[in-house]
Amino acid sequence: MRAMITATIAATMVFPGCFFGGEEAGVEPICEPQEKKCDGSDIVKCNSDGSDWAFYKECPHGCKKGKCIEPTESCKPTCNGRNCGDDGCGGSCGKCGAGETCNHGACCMPTCITLEGGIGECGDDGCGGSCGKCGAGKACFGGHCCTKQCFTMEGAIAQCGSDGCGGQCGTCSSGESCVNMTCVQSGAGCKPKCTGKECGSDGCGGTCGLCSASEACNWSIGVCAPTSAGVVEGWLRYEVRTPTVDFWGAVVLDDVQEGDGAGLLALVADSEGNVVGASQVDTEGYFAVPVSGEPAGDEQLLFAAMWAPSLEADEPLLVVAYPDSGGGTAGSMIPSTPWAWLFEVPPGGYVGNILVTEAQGSGAMFLFVVTLAAMQTVAYDLAGGVADKVVPLAVLWKPGVAWEDCGACFVGSGGAQNIADAYFPQSVFIGGEADGASAWGYPVTLHEFGHYVAHNYSKDDSPGGDHTIGQPLAPPFAWSEGWASFFSVLTVSRWLGQAVTLFWDIQGGSSFWLDYAEGDCSGDGLFSDVISPASPLAGMYQELDENWVTTMLFNLWDGGEVPEVGANDGIALETATVMAAVSSERILCGDRGAKGVDFVDFLDAVACQYGFITDDLAYAVKEYFGFPYDGNKSCKTCN
Amino acid sequence: MRTSIMAACLALSFLLSCTASSPTGTSGVPGGAADRGDELEPQAHVSHAASLPMRLQVVGKRTGDVVELSAVLTVSGRLASPVVMSIELPAGAVVEKGSVREDLGTVPPGSEVRRDFVVRSAEGSVRVVARSVGRSSGATARVEWPLAEEPPAVRPVLEPISPVKVFGATVNKAVVESNEEREP
Numbered sequence: 127m128r129a130m131i132t133a134t135i136a137a138t139m140v141f142p143g144c145f146f147g148g149e150e151a152g153v154e155p156i157c158e159p160q161e162k163k164c165d166g167s168d169i170v171k172c173n174s175d176g177s178d179w180a181f182y183k184e185c186p187h188g189c190k191k192g193k194c195i196e197p198t199e200s201c202k203p204t205c206n207g208r209n210c211g212d213d214g215c216g217g218s219c220g221k222c223g224a225g226e227t228c229n230h231g232a233c234c235m236p237t238c239i240t241l242e243g244g245i246g247e248c249g250d251d252g253c254g255g256s257c258g259k260c261g262a263g264k265a266c267f268g269g270h271c272c273t274k275q276c277f278t279m280e281g282a283i284a285q286c287g288s289d290g291c292g293g294q295c296g297t298c299s300s301g302e303s304c305v306n307m308t309c310v311q312s313g314a315g316c317k318p319k320c321t322g323k324e325c326g327s328d329g330c331g332g333t334c335g336l337c338s339a340s341e342a343c344n345w346s347i348g349v350c351a352p353t354s355a356g357v358v359e360g361w362l363r364y365e366v367r368t369p370t371v372d373f374w375g376a377v378v379l380d381d382v383q384e385g386d387g388a389g390l391l392a393l394v395a396d397s398e399g400n401v402v403g404a405s406q407v408d409t410e411g412y413f414a415v416p417v418s419g420e421p422a423g424d425e426q427l428l429f430a431a432m433w434a435p436s437l438e439a440d441e442p443l444l445v446v447a448y449p450d451s452g453g454g455t456a457g458s459m460i461p462s463t464p465w466a467w468l469f470e471v472p473p474g475g476y477v478g479n480i481l482v483t484e485a486q487g488s489g490a491m492f493l494f495v496v497t498l499a500a501m502q503t504v505a506y507d508l509a510g511g512v513a514d515k516v517v518p519l520a521v522l523w524k525p526g527v528a529w530e531d532c533g534a535c536f537v538g539s540g541g542a543q544n545i546a547d548a549y550f551p552q553s554v555f556i557g558g559e560a561d562g563a564s565a566w567g568y569p570v571t572l573h574e575f576g577h578y579v580a581h582n583y584s585k586d587d588s589p590g591g592d593h594t595i596g597q598p599l600a601p602p603f604a605w606s607e608g609w610a611s612f613f614s615v616l617t618v619s620r621w622l623g624q625a626v627t628l629f630w631d632i633q634g635g636s637s638f639w640l641d642y643a644e645g646d647c648s649g650d651g652l653f654s655d656v657i658s659p660a661s662p663l664a665g666m667y668q669e670l671d672e673n674w675v676t677t678m679l680f681n682l683w684d685g686g687e688v689p690e691v692g693a694n695d696g697i698a699l700e701t702a703t704v705m706a707a708v709s710s711e712r713i714l715c716g717d718r719g720a721k722g723v724d725f726v727d728f729l730d731a732v733a734c735q736y737g738f739i740t741d742d743l744a745y746a747v748k749e750y751f752g753f754p755y756d757g758n759k760s761c762k763t764c765n
Numbered sequence: 766m767r768t769s770i771m772a773a774c775l776a777l778s779f780l781l782s783c784t785a786s787s788p789t790g791t792s793g794v795p796g797g798a799a800d801r802g803d804e805l806e807p808q809a810h811v812s813h814a815a816s817l818p819m820r821l822q823v824v825g826k827r828t829g830d831v832v833e834l835s836a837v838l839t840v841s842g843r844l845a846s847p848v849v850m851s852i853e854l855p856a857g858a859v860v861e862k863g864s865v866r867e868d869l870g871t872v873p874p875g876s877e878v879r880r881d882f883v884v885r886s887a888e889g890s891v892r893v894v895a896r897s898v899g900r901s902s903g904a905t906a907r908v909e910w911p912l913a914e915e916p917p918a919v920r921p922v923l924e925p926i927s928p929v930k931v932f933g934a935t936v937n938k939a940v941v942e943s944n945e946e947r948e949p
Binding site: 536640 | 812817842932
């Protein structure tokens with residue numbers, strides 16, 4: 127019964143109608159009274175209380191910036207050689223036939239055909255349009271959405287080589303060569319690393335030796351093994367709790383479901399504890415760890431919540447760690463060990479289905495999967511695939527353990543941890559209270575990860591302190607928190623290839639949720655019942671609600687990797703542009719208006735990197751979000 | 766497209782079986798501020814998640830089968846709609862003073878609202894709940910009296926294992942499960 131009720135509520139939330147649980151929310155102004163704007167070729171006008179737009183006037187020659195385009199005597203229609211499209215005076219040069227589109231004045235029949243002659247699902251339609259877009263992690267190849275295969279032979283993330291979809295997984299720097307889809311140093315300055323290895327990469331573009339004809343090299347450990355070597359394989363799954371809004375509007379965690387242990391490190395050790403094989407659990411939860419002979423049944427299989435770009439890496443870049451103690455002060459060094467799970471390997475090596483239960487710490491697996499997704503953005507979009515540019519991060523969590531003065535927090539300087547002989551300069555602490563979101567609270571986890579991103583790859587001038595919903599904050603404070611929440615919804619949306627704009631949290635049995643995408647009833651503009659919008663009249667350096675910053679960022683970002691939500695602002699920055707802007711010299715060294723990095727600096731940074739977008743960006747920010755950005759960018763660099 | 770909690774749940778289910786495959790935008794953004802090896806002055810930084818917009822505290826006294834409760838609602842953030850406070854009783858209990866359900870109206874940030882209750886025959890815990898739910902957000906504060914024991918946290922124990930070296934780190938503890946414990 128509860129499922130039905132939940133579904134009903136969800137339906138009322140999904141479709142316009144603005145009815146929720148029998149109570150109408152209070153009406154907030156969405157526009158300036160008497161303000162006008164275009165809606166297609168019509169003008170719509172804001173009503174007297176600013177609560178809605180209404181039809182005002184039809185424009186026979188089109189509408190621009192809230193006014194009808196007037197044909198003037200000086201305007202002469204120009205259709206030289208064009209048989210369709212705008213004549214420059216609000217009229218038309220002609221219409222195209224059924225199914226045709228107008229491409230720069232010429233009628234054109236879109237063609238979306240695969241290499242095999244089928245119907246294409248992506249790519250150029252030949253008329254300046256698109257046959258469709260592919261989701262995150264996919265590329266268009268021959269009219270098909272193709273899943274990029276960017277994994278090394280050991281299952282680690284590839285740094286270079288073909289992605290199997292007509293593209294590259296990355297490119298190596300000069301002085302490096304691509305070996306096993308990994309960039310390795312080459313040339314005279316490179317010292318081969320072959321200690322304990324009889325084959326495989328020497329780290330300099332060469333090999334440590336060749337195996338005999340009847341053997342193959344296990345690249346992960348550099349050992350030759352008979353080609354009939356064995357494998358330890360199976361599926362790794364774990365229990366997870368997901369959120370639902372109950373009948374009364376409270377966020378509750380559902381009963382357990384199962385998830386795939388994608389990305390977990392899988393190691394096989396012999397009876398003496400020596401690692402004899404390593405791999406990474408794939409996206410379906412399947413793992414296959416190659417070993418040098420058929421498993422005898424005395425091996426052990428270890429899954430560890432650790433990640434590095436290569437199985438040969440000499441330091442981990444991400445760990446989810448189990449604090450030895452029962453809590454402490456976030457920011458102090460906490461004796462911890464990586465979360466790991468050990469299983470016996472049966473003779474023959476087929477392990478079958480492994481389910482890590484909540485009682486076995488499946489929350490740590492979930493935290494690892496979530497933070498690994500975020501780390502992909504860091505590794506590829508901010509560090510450019512260069513492992514040395516990824517700042518190692520430890521995530522500390524243990525069921526029942528709370529952190530003083532923290533709840534959940536990111537600690538930059540002062541957050542260093544030594545875990546299992548590895549050094550992590552920064553850490554995220556996640557509270558494990560049973561009456562809180564704990565490990566399942568992925569929006570908060572990713573929010574804290576967003577602070578890690580700003581701290582290391584951008585600039586964060588927030589004064590910090592307590593903050594809550596709807597609170598106007600100083601511009602750098604609002605930017606810091608708004609960015610962190612944006613990074614959270616970005617990561618989940620990007621991963622899923624659809625807009626997931628929900629933020630929620632549970633603390634001490636109480637809960638809160640908000641949807642950044644929820645617009646007003648008519649779909650014109652944006653409207654939320656708790657987020658304080660920017661004021662068009664308060665200047666560029668006004669205090670802002672952090673969630674309004676998130677709303678603006680998400681709406682400027684969407685429309686590319688995920689469909690538009692809310693207002694169609696005509697801007698789709700996509701991840702690469704956003705990350706390039708936040709890590710640009712304009713952000714790191716420039717400043718305009720309010721002291722410290724804020725939303726204005728971000729807009730300037732985008733405009734400085736992509737000058738052609740400045741006008742559209744300024745228009746969209748003003749028109750759709752009411753933020754009075756002037757577009758007079760300053761493009762100071764660090765030199 | 767609009768997103769709902771349900772959509773998020775469904776999406777999350779997908780996420781769980783989703784890939785760690787990554788976009789391959791390798792534009793190589795230059796000069797991350799924290800490239801290791803930099804000598805930049807590190808910024809002191811501890812960032813916290815936003816606090817919930819409202820909380821409840823309840824103090825009480827039991828005399829025989831009569832319970833006197835005082836509930837204080839503290840609102841720190843903006844709320845979507847008027848707040849409704851209600852009291853949920855164990856079977857057989859009755860409210861002798863106070864409203865079982867009261868519309869508190871709009872409660873602005875920075876406000877405190879106190880309500881007193883007298884409950885007779887409360888043979889169990891009494892729960893006070895405050896809700897403010899709108900179209901695009903919702904806040905719920907709830908507290909029980911006497912304070913409910915914190916639900917037992919599931920606390921797995923990591924046991925010592927033979928040290929395993931990986932990525933230069935040493936893993937010497939793990940949650941250990943034998944095959945016998947596993948479902949076929």
